[in-house]
Amino acid sequence: MDDFLTAFLNVEIVREAWPILWQGFLYTLALSAITVPLGMVGGVILALLSTAGPRGIRWAAAAWTDLFRAIPPLVLLVFLYAGLPFAGLDVGAWGAVAIGFFLNTGAYYGEVLRAGIGSVPRGQVEAARSTGLSQAQALAHVVLPQAVRNVLPDLVSNTLEVVKLTSIASVVALPELLFQARQAQNATYNATPIVAAAIAYFLLLWPLVRLISRLENKAMAGR
Numbered sequence: 001m002d003d004f005l006t007a008f009l010n011v012e013i014v015r016e017a018w019p020i021l022w023q024g025f026l027y028t029l030a031l032s033a034i035t036v037p038l039g040m041v042g043g044v045i046l047a048l049l050s051t052a053g054p055r056g057i058r059w060a061a062a063a064w065t066d067l068f069r070a071i072p073p074l075v076l077l078v079f080l081y082a083g084l085p086f087a088g089l090d091v092g093a094w095g096a097v098a099i100g101f102f103l104n105t106g107a108y109y110g111e112v113l114r115a116g117i118g119s120v121p122r123g124q125v126e127a128a129r130s131t132g133l134s135q136a137q138a139l140a141h142v143v144l145p146q147a148v149r150n151v152l153p154d155l156v157s158n159t160l161e162v163v164k165l166t167s168i169a170s171v172v173a174l175p176e177l178l179f180q181a182r183q184a185q186n187a188t189y190n191a192t193p194i195v196a197a198a199i200a201y202f203l204l205l206w207p208l209v210r211l212i213s214r215l216e217n218k219a220m221a222g223r
Helices: 002-008 011-052 055-070 073-087 092-118 122-130 135-150 152-172 177-188 192-221
Strands: none
Touching: 002 192, 011 055, 011 092, 011 135, 011 152, 011 177, 011 192, 055 092, 073 092, 073 152, 092 135, 092 152, 122 135, 135 152, 152 177, 152 192, 177 192
């Protein structure tokens, strides 16, 4: 038991590694604050294009969504960070993360929102248009609010996955939580920093997990 505690739950190592672990945690929060809104913006654009655009635009939006849902985000991130410089485009670590998450998570958000828009009865749009609203105004003020409400549990669940996905930023040397935990592990030859990072992720994401459960239960009760 003592060997287990020494290897995985060493309080002294956590105390020594705390400064860089805390720095990594702050980077994870910053990454989440950037990537989630970017994904949402990309998702709204794709959802609107795939439901309200001309037929050719709808097909292009659907193909774009399928493409970036199929490409592993890690591969996309490495390509943006290490591949683009061969073409003379160096976007840097932050740029690679921002672009990669905009493309990948935007595709997932877009599919969720597209389903939400499809769940709103067509009569709602026609009623909104009859009051003098334009197509864009009807979408923004009538359809989208209902669509978001209809798929809110899926949106929150997708946000949870996006925050967890920020850990892959370690491959482009951004000092987020996992990167710093691995640095501490290499310096101490002990797994405790990785365990501490896992606990930090749990504390960060557990409220979202509980929120998803409440939203799903509420949705089931309303049916």
